[in-house]
Amino acid sequence: MPLVTVGVVVLDCAEPERLARFCKEFLEAEETEESANRVELRTGDGIRLAPRRDTDATPPGRPRPENSLQAHLDFAWRTWTRPNAASVSLGGRPTEAEDAPGPSEERAFADPTGHSFTLRRIPPPAPKRG
Template sequence: MALVKAAVVVLDCAEPHKLAHFYRQLLDGELSGDASADLVEVRSADGVRIAFRRDGNATPPSWPRPESTLQAHLVLLVEDLDEAERRVVDLGGLPIETRDPAGPYEERGYADPAGHSFTLRLSLPPED
């Protein structure tokens, strides 16, 4: 029996409830924690869990600038890149990597409203 049952990615930010609202809408999930909470979590129907912790000194990551390193990065699997991109931008996300990436995946890079980077990656249907 596995000791660890699940994992939660926690992103530091100045306004956890505001950032959780962005991801709640993007993932069509449920929010746990109120506006004054220092830790707010979003859970999607598919079991994705992301939490947001208040850090009064939080500064946005500077990736993808060449002098910076990638501290953490979310990859969100989607069935339609164009539709997902429209949703991200409508919710306040920003495209940060618009060129077609080299490699085996179709993906696009974005920043959430607090500046954390994430990738939308095309999820191919399973082969029968």
């Protein structure tokens, strides 16, 4: 048994309420706690996210030329249409052209407060044989 478990993924930003609204709608999450500087959300599959106020926060850039380590969220989808449109309608923005070179199975976005995230397509399961 581990000594600790992952509790909450905390995302620092200048406007936690704005990021919480985006995540709540995009992930169909429920708000579980709110304070003056933090909003905690829980998704249907149990992931907990908490945008936290940091007035000095600056959004990370993607990709970083120095290949530094930084966190970003990957969201998995089976088709592109719904998550792309939903992200943009909720205030997200693509951070690369739709026809950018590289794998077509993922696209980079930024949330309304500038955090990067990736929409990664999950291929449909192969049909059973036999």
